[in-house]
Amino acid sequence: MSLSPREVNEALLSRIAAGEWDSLEELYAEDAVIVLPFEGRRLEGREDLRGRVRRNRAAQWDIEVANLVVYDTADPEVIVTEWDFRGTVKATGETFELANVRITRVRDGLIVESRDYHNTAALPAA
Numbered sequence: 001m002s003l004s005p006r007e008v009n010e011a012l013l014s015r016i017a018a019g020e021w022d023s024l025e026e027l028y029a030e031d032a033v034i035v036l037p038f039e040g041r042r043l044e045g046r047e048d049l050r051g052r053v054r055r056n057r058a059a060q061w062d063i064e065v066a067n068l069v070v071y072d073t074a075d076p077e078v079i080v081t082e083w084d085f086r087g088t089v090k091a092t093g094e095t096f097e098l099a100n101v102r103i104t105r106v107r108d109g110l111i112v113e114s115r116d117y118h119n120t121a122a123l124p125a126a
Helices: 005-017 021-027 045-058
Strands: 028-036 041-044 061-072 078-089 095-107 110-118
Touching (some): 005 021, 005 078, 005 095, 005 110, 021 045, 028 045
Antiparallel strands (some): 061 078, 078 095
8 A cells, every 4th residue: 555645745754854865765756846946946757856865965964853734635645744844064063944845746655746845045054
């Protein structure tokens, strides 16, 4: 039986917070589309996702998920998730908070599409 959209989202956030970057792609369909409107970017497929994961894996911070709220929609494949990443830069001890909203479509237990709204401007400041 496939994972539900909530279960996939929970696995994704847990793996990110644990720094398990190399296992993220297995939660995405091979042809998944990830739109990052605030960055003006669109990732298409696992290869694009791998590039983003490589950059994040190199980041030297510890993060945790806070203020998580998941909204069901009329479409059983789609959920809307709102949360904050609270983090600490390992080298400096400086803290940051990164607000997030993601609209995610999950089909057959894999993310096929997401629209990710992240306040990435908070990261360089940290």
